[in-house]
Amino acid sequence: MAVELLKGNVAFAEAAVRAGCEAYFGYPITPQTEALEHMAKRMPELGRVFVQAESEVAAINMVYGAAAAGARVMTSSSSPGVSLMMEGISYIAGSEVPAVVVDVMRGGPGLGNIAPAQCDYLQMVKGGGHGDYRSIVLAPSTVQELIDHTVLAFDLAEAWRTIVVVLADGSLGQMMEGAELPPMRPPRPPSERAAWALTGAIGRPTNLVSSIHLEPSEEEAFNQRLQAKYAAIEAAEVRVEEHLTGDARIAVVAFGTAARLAKTAIAAARDDGLAVGVLRPITLDPFPTAALRALAERVDGLLVVEMNAGQMLQDVQRVVAERVPVRFFGRTGGVMPMPEEIGAAIRELAHEVGAADDAAPWQEVPA
Amino acid sequence: MTTAPLATTPVYERPDALTDVPTHYCPGCTHGIAHRLIAEVIDELGVRETTIGVASVGCSVFAYRYFATDFAQAAHGRAPAMATGLKRVSPERLVFTYQGDGDLASIGAAEILHAAARGEAITVFFLNNATYGMTGGQMAPTSLIGQKTTSSPLGRDAASQGSPIRMSELIAQLDGAAYVVRRSLHDVVQIKRAKKAIREAFEVQQRGLGFAMVELLSSCPTNWGMAPDEALGWIRDAMVPAYPLGDFKVPEGLRPARKGAHA
Incomplete structure (x- = not known):
């Protein structure tokens, strides 16, 4: 192929x-x-x-x-x-x-x-x-x-x-x-269908799907x-991707398209000297609880980015259980979060938790 | 011993296609008759092991307990959709649904109409007793004008509650429907006719002629507040005039031509 x-x-x-x-x-x-x-x-x-x-x-x-x-x-x-x-x-x-x-x-x-x-x-x-x-x-x-x-x-x-x-x-x-x-x-x-399946009770007891x-x-x-x-x-069956989280002091938690946008955002933030990574749940259920908890033990703050009003955020808060500050950035209604906006949210969190000491000076993102 | 065994001829046996389980149906209810007729036909056609039934929601929710065939239990009204899925991936199996009037004519109206319109090769048994039996006798889409139910306590009023839906007539209009008939279970003659229709409806599927449905007018003595014999009389005197018995659609060639029969 x-x-x-x-x-x-x-x-x-x-x-x-x-x-x-x-x-x-x-x-x-x-x-x-x-x-x-x-x-x-x-x-x-x-x-x-x-x-x-x-x-x-x-x-x-x-x-x-x-x-x-x-x-x-x-x-x-x-x-x-x-x-x-x-x-x-x-x-x-x-x-x-x-x-x-x-x-x-x-x-x-x-x-x-x-x-x-x-x-x-x-x-x-x-x-x-x-x-x-x-x-x-x-x-x-x-x-x-x-x-x-x-x-x-x-x-x-x-x-x-x-x-x-x-x-x-x-x-x-x-x-x-x-x-x-x-x-x-x-x-x-069809002859190899599962034993529980409704295939007709030929020479076997009847099956019920109910x-x-x-x-x-x-x-x-x-x-x-x-x-x-x-x-x-x-x-x-938990599946999760950790992207540049090894040295991260701030991590973005995002799934699907939002995670893709977050990766672009953290590349720019890293260029500016911020140690940022992305944790991307690949399975949302089962949720990557252990990986997220371990990450929460070693970073200074987490930013959840979603294309909704903060739905996975509830799971992140539940798992992190106030080990570190959890902040949220989301866009709703079909609006995509732009990497610059995510970058601004990352910087804000980095300043809040003191993880931006070595970073380039704060710059306002043009609207 | 040379004594000849007592000559016995079985006159009544449980069909193989029925399980040896007492039903939950009320005394006098005709579900038991419908179950038995379907099971007898399954036995006679020799298809018990190649038939898959789909139970609906309502009094016949437990149909799967009583038929000795593979069975699925569908959501309310969705039996024709579930049967579509079953039949499409198992075209060599006979698939039938067993649905009441609330299930088929109300919540599942879209599913039954579209299964018929697609000409799904399934057989549908539609038990019309003009009420919601399982939930305690509410007004059904097939309740008669003036019929008192727990949700039409003053009698069904056409102006505010609409009129009965004649599903067989409605479905027979669809090109995809191959076989649509209405029968009744109120006396022996009608029961015999019903059995013949049940057999034909399975044969339509076996011969790949398309969608088949048998509507069976049925009694609900408990919710009608009648003795069983009175309830059978109400089918005959009140339901049959509103739901005329007959063949609405029969595929050509299904029945052998009778000598001297008018075209």
């Missing part, structure tokens, strides 16, 4: 095809529609399933059905569409069937707009649907990672029998950059089993 110039939405759709995705169900919504369009062309030509559903509600329930049959299945959408999927996501979690959901986030709340945002963090990381469930949430920051995370998402979903969310944003979905697609993996033949446990003690036992699974996921 070679590096190609790829649009994010097309790249993750093609990555899913190459990861052996057997069925795609979706509904058009900007800024992810190119993924649906790519699947509309690719899946039928490979003899696989593509259905444009009547709504995101129907799309996620089609995913639920195909997942219950043991097929590799996905959907993709953007924030308002993902809100409609919350019912189905809860049922999928409550039935422990594997499914992949890509959310190309846009500005909200409500209809909002179609510009890049990260304002679905709480919805996707903390649940969103009803009940005590969690999802594995991957946060790509480049088109290459969007590809890699989509492939990984299928494997994680099946390994843990859980929902895996790839939490991208309109910027990643719409941008074109060089990336390499994975080799084509043929879909698993999220109902009417007896409270049974529901509680099920919940305890889910929580144990989530603990095992937390122990095994």
Whole structure:
């Protein structure tokens, strides 16, 4: 495979095809529609399933059905569409069937707009649907990672029998950059579907895919089993990137596109003599608690940068537990934080905590 | 011993496609009849091991307990979408949904209409008892004008609460729907006709002819506040006039041509 110039939405759709995705169900919504369009062309030509559903509600329930049959299945959408999927996501979690959901986030709340945002963090990381469930949430920051995370998402979903969310944003979905697609993996033949799947009870006891446990003690036992699974996921699946944190006195904590912008910002800050690094959670759930706590032990201050009003901030504050000052810089409504703005916030924090002693004199950033 | 065994002919047995589990349905409710008819047809077609059912939300939420086939439990109204997912990735399996009127005609109206419009190769059993049974007898989209329910205590008023939806007639208009009929479970003759329709609805799927739905007028003695026989009479006298029995769409060639039958 070679590096190609790829649009994010097309790249993750093609990555899913190459990861052996057997069925795609979706509904058009900007800024992810190119993924649906790519699947509309690719899946039928490979003899696989593509259905444009009547709504995101129907799309996620089609995913639920195909997942219950043991097929590799996905959907993709953007924030308002993902809100409609919350019912189905809860049922999928409550039935422990594997499914992949890509959310190309846009500005909200409500209809909002179609510009890049990260304002679905709480919805996707903390649940969103009803009940005590969690999802594995991957946060790509480049088109290459969007590809890699989509492939990984299928494997994680099946390994843990859980929902895996790839939490991208309109910027990643719409941008074109060089990336390499994975080799084509043929879909698993139907004869090799999981033992729990609804494949017809030929010569075996019947299978049931359900999220109902009417007896409270049974529901509680099920919940305890889910929580144990989530603990095992937390122990095994944390992924995090630390960028120039070795000597850092200040660290930016950011995910996805915001982390990418933060890296640009800290390059400039380092040129000015500030020892700054970036901690980028790649898995938002499980959250990189240990890495962040260790970093908080050795830096003087943390700056959380997000394209929302401070959603991951709550997790950072929880983990850091006032070991060091935690400050926040965010833009909302689909406005991207510019590296200069992030740089200004870094300098402000550095001055506040006395980490800017060796740095170049403070300069106002022109508006 | 040369005594000849007592000659016995079984006249009533549990179909293999039903589990040996007492149902939770109220005395006099026709869900049990519908379950049995579907199970008998599954046995007769020899498809128990290749059929996947999708239960809905409402009184039939526990349908999966009673059918000895693979089963999924869908969210309220979403059984046709879930069945779409199941069928599309398992085209060689028979997939059926079992839904009540609140599930199919209210919260799941979009899902059933679009599954039919797409011509999904699934079989839908639609139990219409004109009320929400599981939650205690609220007004359903199929409740009759004037019907007293816990949420239409003065009787359903068309001006403020709308009119009953005739789903079979609505769905039969869609090109994707191949087989749409309405039957009733209020007496033996109707029950026999219902069974034949259930069989045809599975055959439509087996032959790849498209979407099939059998609407079954059903009783809810508990929430109607009637004795079981009275409730059957109410289906006949009140429901059938509002929901005429008959074939709304039957694919050509499904039934053998009868000699002397008018075209």
